Amino acid sequence: xxxxxxxxxxxxxxxxxxxxxxxxxxxxxxxxxxxxxxxxxxxxxxxxxxxxxxxxxxxxxxxxxxxxxxxxxxxxxxxxxxxxxxxxxxxxxxxxxxxxxxxxxxxxxxxxxxxxxxxxxxxxxxxxxxxxxxxxxxxxxxxxxxxxxxxxxxxxxxxxxxxxxxxxxxxxxxxxxxxxxxxxxxxxxxxxx
Numbered sequence: 660x661x662x663x664x665x666x667x668x669x670x671x672x673x674x675x676x677x678x679x680x681x682x683x684x685x686x687x688x689x690x691x692x693x694x695x696x697x698x699x700x701x702x703x704x705x706x707x708x709x710x711x712x713x714x715x716x717x718x719x720x721x722x723x724x725x726x727x728x729x730x731x732x733x734x735x736x737x738x739x740x741x742x743x744x745x746x747x748x749x750x751x752x753x754x755x756x757x758x759x760x761x762x763x764x765x766x767x768x769x770x771x772x773x774x775x776x777x778x779x780x781x782x783x784x785x786x787x788x789x790x791x792x793x794x795x796x797x798x799x800x801x802x803x804x805x806x807x808x809x810x811x812x813x814x815x816x817x818x819x820x821x822x823x824x825x826x827x828x829x830x831x832x833x834x835x836x837x838x839x840x841x842x843x844x845x846x847x848x849x850x851x852x
Contacts, residue, residue, distance in 0.1 A: 677835035687840035693727035732775035759810035
């Protein structure tokens with residue numbers, strides 16, 4: 660499409676997919692990182708191209724970071740998005756709900772643990788609600804880690820070294836955006852991801 664538009668000098672905007680990683684180093688402010696990652700994963704029910712779709716957290720802070728994200732996910736209120744007491748609305752299409760369901764079911768069958776959320780409900784009126792979901796024990800070959808989910812799913816995985824974090828974050832055919840949480844500016848430089 661881009662080539663066809665360029666050949667005729669027609670401006671165009673292309674929608675890009677993403678499987679955007681977040682890397683959380685052990686020197687990060689874990690409270691701030693957890694809030695930002697949760698917002699990045701669950702805002703708009705995860706239906707944003709630059710949504711956080713996978714998290715790599717340094718092993719020695721994985722437990723407290725995960726606990727913080729799980730606690731945040733469990734406080735989110737789901738419902739009609741125009742209400743002031745609602746944090747997360749519905750999914751836009753049934754087709755996307757089925758993608759989310761397929762990714763979640765496969766992850767569970769292959770040993771992933773759901774620490775928060777995991778529920779999917781379609782109301783009689785047709786509203787499609789997918790609970791903000793936090794998973795652990797996911798692996799790089801699972802669809803929920805490899806494919807664009809475009810829903811409120813957040814697999815959290817661990818790493819030991821900076822090199823491993825960068826390798827894992829870059830192990831994707833998607834390259835839209837990435838997020839790095841650290842107090843070390845050199846570590847967060849764009850060249851590292």
